[in-house]
Amino acid sequence: MHIRDILAAAHPSLSFEFFPPRGAEAWEYLYQTIRELEPLKPSFVSVTYGAGGTTREMTHDLVVRIKQTTSIPPVPHLTCVGHSEAEVSAILQRYAAAGVSNILALRGDSPRDQPNYDWNQGDFRQAADLVRFIRQFNESGAHPDPRGFGIGVAGFPEGHPSTPNRMDELDFLKAKVDEGADYICTQLFFDNHDFFDFRDRCQLAGIEIPIIAGLMPVTSLQGMKRMAELAAGARYPAKLIRALNRAHSNPEAVERVGIHYAAEQCAGLLDEGVDGIHFYTLNKSHATREIYHSLGLASEA
Numbered sequence: 001m002h003i004r005d006i007l008a009a010a011h012p013s014l015s016f017e018f019f020p021p022r023g024a025e026a027w028e029y030l031y032q033t034i035r036e037l038e039p040l041k042p043s044f045v046s047v048t049y050g051a052g053g054t055t056r057e058m059t060h061d062l063v064v065r066i067k068q069t070t071s072i073p074p075v076p077h078l079t080c081v082g083h084s085e086a087e088v089s090a091i092l093q094r095y096a097a098a099g100v101s102n103i104l105a106l107r108g109d110s111p112r113d114q115p116n117y118d119w120n121q122g123d124f125r126q127a128a129d130l131v132r133f134i135r136q137f138n139e140s141g142a143h144p145d146p147r148g149f150g151i152g153v154a155g156f157p158e159g160h161p162s163t164p165n166r167m168d169e170l171d172f173l174k175a176k177v178d179e180g181a182d183y184i185c186t187q188l189f190f191d192n193h194d195f196f197d198f199r200d201r202c203q204l205a206g207i208e209i210p211i212i213a214g215l216m217p218v219t220s221l222q223g224m225k226r227m228a229e230l231a232a233g234a235r236y237p238a239k240l241i242r243a244l245n246r247a248h249s250n251p252e253a254v255e256r257v258g259i260h261y262a263a264e265q266c267a268g269l270l271d272e273g274v275d276g277i278h279f280y281t282l283n284k285s286h287a288t289r290e291i292y293h294s295l296g297l298a299s300e301a
Helices: 002-007 024-040 056-069 085-097 127-139 166-179 193-206 221-230 238-246 251-271 286-295
Strands: 013-018 046-047 073-081 102-104 150-157 183-188 211-215 276-280
Touching: 002 183, 013 024, 013 211, 024 286, 046 183, 056 073, 056 085, 073 085, 073 127, 073 150, 085 127, 085 238, 102 127, 150 238, 166 193, 183 193, 183 221, 183 276, 193 238, 193 251, 211 251, 251 276, 251 286
Parallel strands: 013 046, 013 276, 046 073, 073 102, 102 150, 150 183, 183 211, 211 276
Antiparallel strands: none
């Protein structure tokens, strides 16, 4: 199903993110997670793509399995790094042949073994270049759906780590939208004021496509530190830190605090008419299911 149809049918949309695991045991754990979350009837699920395309085949295999064995529309991530136009075209052709209808187009991270990666060396320097290429693929008629792939892009409520100038950041986002993006999915954040301000600034910049809020509940202190690294410096509000500090010696209490805080975030976003909420699950179902139940979403999904 095309993302435009998905977002039109479900307001707000509720969706999840998975990543391709490594090892047979981790794969089985993920499949169990998917089985546990499917009854919640998510609007779609996204599947990540490793830095430099390192999980290209695993991402493809997971996307196709979700497409063939569940009722959930999968949205594979696709990044610029390390890919030629010919390679991206081949990836798009495989997804189109498998009946996949949507792509999340990202600039991506530089390869871990290339900290000084030269962004000028590839065919795609910015995510806007990738969005343009996918749109041109769509216009070629190579996808069974006459509209081609639905295209999502990333947004950064707390600011993009490589773009300190927030004015430039909105210009870059507007460029992705102007090239043909259908929706924006944000990086995780922990203060709804950051999201609402980002949404308002998008409106002022003439960005009128749906903006989906990305959330990840804190379930452990170790995970919290890792989260800050993955999100390039996620900002933890003092209110959340104080609550976690009170529970720091009790892992179960830490998880309860994190889930409660995320549920409050969700409630605030829903009250303010958010277009959608995207849960970064880390391939686990418990926290997401608890948030659904605490908000009464499980019975509505």
